[in-house]
Amino acid sequence: MKCKKVSRNLPSLWENSLETTLAEEVRRHLGQCENCQEEWKQLGTLMADIEAVEEVQPDPRLRKNFFSMLEEAKSGQREAAARHEERTLVEPVFWKQARWIGSMAAGLALLLGGFWMGRLQFFSHMEPTTVDKGANQELEALQGQIESMKQMMAVYMMDQRSASKRIQAVSYTDEISELSPDLLKALLERLNQDDNVNVRLASLNALTRFAHQENVRAVLVDSLPRQTNPVMQIMLINLMVEMDEKRARGSIQELLESAATPLEVKNEALQGLGQLL
């Protein structure tokens, strides 16, 4: 049995919904293949996360806090109040509350249901629940869990055979506010090793969003000498100039001097060096 087929059947195996013979086959393969074992383990962690989220859901306290938070917003806080008042003009408070709970419930339902329905399309259908500044801790914890799940999902999906699907996984990071080490590693692998230049470019764009972080900056500097496609070289040189990243001067200089560098890249390298003085 091929790893690909095993991988496809892992979620069903977790659910115990797999036909006995097939399940046996998958288990046998799991015993032999380290990669699939790793995937199985990752799936386990992901499931544990989903279960953790589930525990938060039916808590009446959360509900009460929601109402009190709304009351607070209504009766004062400047920015928030202004926004809330504007809304109050158009729609009655009742609807506002209903919508809050509704969107929260929908978010959770999607969170749980979406995964089973089709893990590949999960995030594209999920509306992130909006949270006001005064949001309580439970909500923040929930938000954090959603975020970390998105991160895991992106990591989990980033190694697919289809280039479009890899770009999709990379694009999930658009909705993520912080890079986990795993996600950074996965994006970096796409940036430096993917055999499709469009995927590499997509991960460059994704990482550029976090280029104000020193750890991301460092790996971007490090990536320039690893790139062989002129599109990537030109984009990276431009980014180094934009970031005023003097550490990249060495590798830009090398590109300029190498006989293998295409003319259009040399032009950018020359301009770049002039600006990075």
Add this chain to the structure above:
Amino acid sequence: MKRLNKLLCLLLISLLPAAGFSKDGVKHAFTPQESVRSVEITFIENYGDITILGTEGAQIEIVAEDYQEPDDENEENGYSSVFSGGRDNTGIGLSIEEDKDSVKIMGLPNIDSSDYTIHIPNRYSLKVNNIGYGDSIIQNFKGEIEVAVAEGDAVIKDITGPATLHNMNGDLVVHFSEVSQDAPTSITNLNGDTVVSIPEDTQANLQMKSLNSDIRTNLNIDYDTPNLDRHTFNIGQRTVTGKLNGGGVLISLEAINGDIVLKKGGDNPNYSRSSSDFPKPPKPPKPLKNKSKKHSPDGALEVEEVEEVEEFN
């Protein structure tokens, strides 16, 4: 002096009778196993054009327009030509491998390369890598499509995507009959112009970026407000994002030196290579065996067409 040598070489070779045996329109056809889902086509050093047409049938059919067999004087003695990349198991300069999931068609490097027309069931996902010198024409595919071209123009029409397309030095003309919402479509181009037409009612999130050239569109795009956060770095000045018909699948178009044109697609606009979008420079003749440098989609050095040849004509 070097140039003179090249010219002499050309003259000499053009006077010689055609070496080898020329086959016109030779066909190779086979039906892949039922389990096959994808076809991968690679041409590394081909000078001919590659046409890939999607069909409703079950057969893969390849026509070599004017294939010249390599000069194989020693074949009777148990020798045969060898190529990097595989063994010619078709008799028309191609190596074809098939496994349970996919069919791999590989053009073997041959200086007298032929034009090829390849008919493929259009339900397969398609991956094309043409780092030869000819143009690529791809038409009528309903699945995922991945194309990387190095030198020639690529005309890709009647596709639905998801598409991942890249050209290095040629134009990229793409016509979507519809745009699949399954996964993002991404199109990149280094030096050539990029013309993409999609149905007017396509729902999409657009990302367009051009470093040194223009972006033009006649679609009604709801543009995002530019992100002025000082923490955000932007590569290049012209990055445009926006939504089309309320948003949908991600379509990203990025170019370095060529223009990007995103336009409303007609039912089936007839893109020919003499398309009015871009005037087409005359096609250089097939070069000789002496070549200089160029880069492949992966940047590795390869060979470049000998420009001096043009002057000779």
